[in-house]
Amino acid sequence: MSARQVTLAEVAKQAGVSLATASRVLNGSTRQVSEELSDRVLRTAEQLGYVPNASAQALARNSSSLVGLVVHDITDPYFSCIAAGVTRVAEEAGLVVVLGTTGRRPEREVELLSTLRAHRARAVVLAGSRTTDRASQARLAAEIDAFTEQGGRVACVSQAKLGTDTVVPGNRAGGRALARALAELGHKKFAVLGGPSELVVARDRLAGFKAGLADAGVAPPVVINGAFTRDGGYEAALELLGSKSRTTCVFAVTDVMAMGAMAALRERGVRVPEDMSIAGFDDIPTLRDTVPALSTVRLPLEEMGELAAGLVLDAGGDEARTVRVAGEVVLRASTAHN
Amino acid sequence: MSARQVTLAEVAKQAGVSLATASRVLNGSTRQVSEELSDRVLRTAEQLGYVPNASAQALARNSSSLVGLVVHDITDPYFSCIAAGVTRVAEEAGLVVVLGTTGRRPEREVELLSTLRAHRARAVVLAGSRTTDRASQARLAAEIDAFTEQGGRVACVSQAKLGTDTVVPGNRAGGRALARALAELGHKKFAVLGGPSELVVARDRLAGFKAGLADAGVAPPVVINGAFTRDGGYEAALELLGSKSRTTCVFAVTDVMAMGAMAALRERGVRVPEDMSIAGFDDIPTLRDTVPALSTVRLPLEEMGELAAGLVLDAGGDEARTVRVAGEVVLRASTAHN
DNA sequence: GCAGCGCTGGAAAGCGCTTTCCCGCCACGC
């Protein structure tokens, strides 16, 4: 049903040159080819609609042009922004991005890595936040080793423990600075919607926040753990409202959770910021359009994606590099003086 | 620096069988292999950490496990939802998704298609909305032909003109139903923030909306064209406010534009819905958290992605199939009686 | 008892490309 694909051999034959010459012309090898032959080959290729077979090239060169990108959920703005950064850099480098989604299942992450290894991907960016679970950590580490062993590079976003290149946002420092800023507004009773306790990112932000409160001489916050999603934030906020804490300010460890929390507050008739101040973390683009505007710690998400892709693409030495990006506290309408 | 990859040949040798046998065991061919040998091969493969070389397989089988996904902007919730649907289906089918972003440049779409052809992708989902520009249409059609010629399948989301499988949302019908619903609220003076005039999706929604107004005996709307983005909506809304039209209800052809428009209204002190009603189209998930909640036409975005992936994956006959999905008018707090 | 069959295992021919050799040619220096 389908016409066979034009091969290099056909181009070469048509152009009356050898396979080698055609290859040299069409892929910019180091070797020179006379202008005459070169022209002829180029013209014939054009005319025949020749497109090199990437699999064959990958096989012959023993290296592919694939870059993996592993995220938990591409509809989450946090990940889609990072993805945008990664794809931009990869595409500029003439590479092709393979998108894998884990649905937050650690074993899926391992599977994806293995698939990417099968494809001899040249590099992988792991954007999902890692857990502290020993077993899955170990399996992941093993896969990563296998992957690098084979010549691929791996970079993680926001998790430094794996011995890979990493882009590390200032989770702890950001949480701390935010806590101080909020304490300065006069709040005394804080709550934190903390995400699953085994998530490193969540833990770091929480730890930083606690430290910041301590700096300011404020009592430790009530902590409510929930899923790392909008609905998790929603549930956690409901739980908070159900308890009889006299909280005046709540920190959700991600903006996405904060959005859910705001929805819960709204439904319950709790006014933001009059009755309750709320802040998030990440500064996802969606925040521009929430009412009231959400206070947060801004992370340059797309840039983080670009950085990760950059790390993973320029060969670099053998030891793991770390790029830190700072979070910047941004106070908006959702947090008020108390 | 990196240990070479384990090959089938090594596994075969270790296990003391031929290459052919090892291959048959490790890829589920039709041929049977005795349990004894099979076991031995499996064990050795496991032990050596063998992972088949996907490029080599693709080359030998002349078919790869890649599925392309082309979107304009992965951070746009419309696209990220579709992407989620596509990746889910593809991953279930054991395929790997290649993500390409065009940044809304038609020529980039053609490039990506060509790259995917080079990789012998088995299928492609084109999620970006097509333009009516003749030249780029033609180039795209040519690339699509080349792609299918070579045995790949192509499906489009929301653009039926290319002779490929298509998932078609009821843009026209949705626009029309929305217009009627809004007219029923008593509005008489409408405006439409229409996106770029050459975008088919935008045109269809606008045309449907106009038809709906006509149905209801209401005067045609003021139309303001702008970019198909949040900022485009923002600008268009400002322009609308600048003009001295006495509009009471505005329809933005996408939710994303509507969000921008709402921001503009908010800034200008125009209350929604008291001073101005506003509605969008798509029902992106973000909408759950806007205040006031945005009226819209709901499209099952993830499902559309799944449908497109489904079309493109089960071989199907030779003629182009079309799956229609209906839009459902959802009136929320952003639209009020007039 | 033997032709014929079904079944399993292996040898080997590709798949489409890259790259290493090697060869012939020319310009050069002595």
Next chain:
DNA sequence: GCGTGGCGGGAAAGCGCTTTCCAGCGCTGC
């Protein structure tokens, strides 16, 4: 005039896998 070196071109050996084809073997059926 002849060795030398550099340079452009081609033959051919892979890259790691799949798959065809063939060989051997134990059966069945006459």
